[in-house]
Amino acid sequence: MFTIKNLTYRYPTNKTDTLNGLNFKIQPGEILGLLGPSGVGKSTTQNILIKLLDDYRGEITYRDRPLNDYGSEYYQEIGVGFERPVHFGKLTADENLKFFKKLYTTTADTDQLLKRLGLYQDRHKKVGEYSRGMKVRLNFVRALLNKPEMLFLDEPTAGLDPKNSRIIKDMIQEFKDRGGTILLTTHLMNDVEELCDRVAFMVEGRIVEINTPKNLKLAHGQRKLQVEYSNQDSTSLKEFGLENLGQNQEFLELINNKKIITMHTQEMTMDNIFIEVTGVKDHV
Amino acid sequence: MYNFRTLLAGELQRMLKYHILTASVLVAFFWIGALHLLETGDISYFFSLIVFFDVVSMSIVMVGVTIFFEKQEGVLQSIFVSPISKDEFIFAKTTGNLLQNLITILIVYFYTLLFQNININLAGLLGAILLIGLFHSLVGFLIIYYCRDFTELLVNMAAYFLIFTIPIILEFMGVLGTLATNLLYLLPTKASAVLMEGVIGQAQTRELMLSVFYLIIGSLILGYFVRRKFKIFAARESGV
Known part of the structure; x- marks a missing residue:
């Protein structure tokens, strides 16, 4: 869908580049998560891909054509879901959607x-009277109203209760199943793990790692199994390597003779991978 | 210009919903009240003054304030990722503004026709409103491009009025010397005032032509900068 080669961008008022030679692809039909701490260039990257910034260096192609060759017709094909509310407050949801x-x-x-997002009965209510969660859901409707083939979503479930968050995640998944492509920016690692086919981590205007969530977890975790078991009156922990686990006599003896309490493989959580890859440290 | 009509219809719908049209009608009644209190035979001159102040100030204020509130509601982000061109956006907003100017002035004009003694060129009046309104709507765009908050917007608008309108008032009061009076021709507000004098038949043809030329060329130059700076403004207001 998109091929980005050596993308570099500097804001006119800055002395340094915000993006330093980004290289990545967004494959058709995939959900790519763009992650990283604040200020590393995620928004700049998205602003360039949605054609709000155009004086970049490097090469971007969308459907094998340079992005700069597209005019306003480009927006017929893409949908953008913003984190902040983006509707006329004194107009009803229905009036807003009809206008767009x-x-x-x-x-x-x-x-x-x-109806799917539970806003139908409030469609004649002014958006200014909506709660934060309702505005987030309306933003999602706005992003989908032109039946886009490519979606850019920024924190689509932020501020939502678990039920509505679930509905939006299901709709994102359905969009993908119909062949849609998504670039997702979020800080919610559960969403990333659940939705993204691949995840790109950005640090200082560069992509430092791009891979599937599963591969990332394997690469950054330990191939070990931790077993917690009852040992007379107390509990004990023991770790086993995953290689040839089925032939490991000590392990087999343990699961045959002891009461197992818990058993966990030791892959890393996405939260920890985020911290490790992006180098985010505690604030001093 | 595929989406111009939709954008303009949206502008008019919001004028109603945000009570901008109501405010315009109220302003029109304020002007009617002022004219009603005047004890003079022919009120053409005072009417032209009202048109001058209303169109110059309201054009800048309305563009500035509507864009500011769209910015505050985040709706500009949504507009900027829609299949519209910057020309459609600028043109629709300017046209909406001109229509609002026309409504206010025509209400006052019809009052004067019915209840006062007025002698003006109606076609000239409409043309003057369009030219003065267009120029100052574009000024409104440039002012909002460089404002970070509402206070800055108000300060910049007030600065424009002080710098460009007070000399015209001083000239009206006969305070300015010949040199200063001649220098006033550099100001867009002077060109606007001359146009209004033309509407009531008090401007020389040469002076009138120069003013029309000034406002057309000025609008083209301003339009160039409004278009050129639009992308930077759009990007700044669209932090995804």
């Missing part, structure tokens, strides 16, 4: 989307 729908040649059934 008229700008597109292809549109989705927004009533259906509103």
Whole structure:
């Protein structure tokens, strides 16, 4: 979908580059997570890909054509989900959506989307009277209203209760299953693990690691199994290597003769991988 | 210009919903009240003054304030990732602004037709509103581009009025010398004032032509900068 080669960008008022030669691809039909601490260039990268910034260096192609060759018709194909509310507060949700729908040649059934997200009964309410969570859900409807093929989502579940967060994640997954492509920016590692096919970590304007969540967990974790078992009146812990575990006599003896309390492989959590890869340290 | 009509319809809908149109009608009634209190035969001159102040100030204020509130509501982000061109956005907002100017002035004009003695060129009035409104709407764009908050917006608008309008008032009061009066022709507000004098038949043809030329060329130059700086403004307001 996108091929980004040696992408470099410097804001006119800055003395240093915000992006320092990014190289990555967004494959059609995948969900790519763009992660990193604040200020590493995630928003700048997204702003360039949604054509809000255009004086970059390097090469970006979208569907094998230079991104700069696309005009406003590019926005017929993409949807952008913002973290902040992006609607007219004194207009109802319905009026907002009708206004934006008229700008597109292809549109989705927004009533259906509103129903799915539990906003249908409040569609005639002014958006200014919506709660934060309702505004987040309405942003998601806005992102989907032109039936986009490519979605840029920024914290799509931030501030939502678990039920609505689940609905949005299901809809993201369904969008992907229909062949849609997504660039997702979030700090919620559960969402990343659940949704992303690949994850790119950014540090100081560069991508320092890009891989599937599973491979990342394997690469950064230990190939060990930790077993917690009852040992007379107390509990004990023992670790075993995963290689040839089935032939490990000590392990076999333990699971055959002891009461097992818990058993966990020792792959890393995405939170810890984020901290390790991006080098985020405690604030002093 | 595929989406111009949709954008303009949106501007008009929001004028109603945000009570901008109501405010315009109230302003029109304020001007009517002021004219009603005047005890003079022909009120053409005072009417032209009202049009001058209303169109110059409201064009800048309305563009500045509407964009500021769109910025504050985050809706600019949504607009900037829609399939519209910057020309459509700028043109729709300017046209909406001009319509709002026309509504205010036409209400006052119809009052004067019915209840006062007025002698003006209506076609000239409409043309003057369009030219003065266009120029100052574009000034409004440039002012909002460089404002970080509402206070800065108000200060910059006030600065424009002080710098460009007070000399015109001083000239009206006969305080300025010949040199200063001639230098006033450098100001867009002077060109606007001359246009309004033309509407009531008090401007020389040459002076009028120069003012029309000034505002057209000035609008083209401002339009160039408004278009050029639009991308930077859009990017700044769209932190994804």
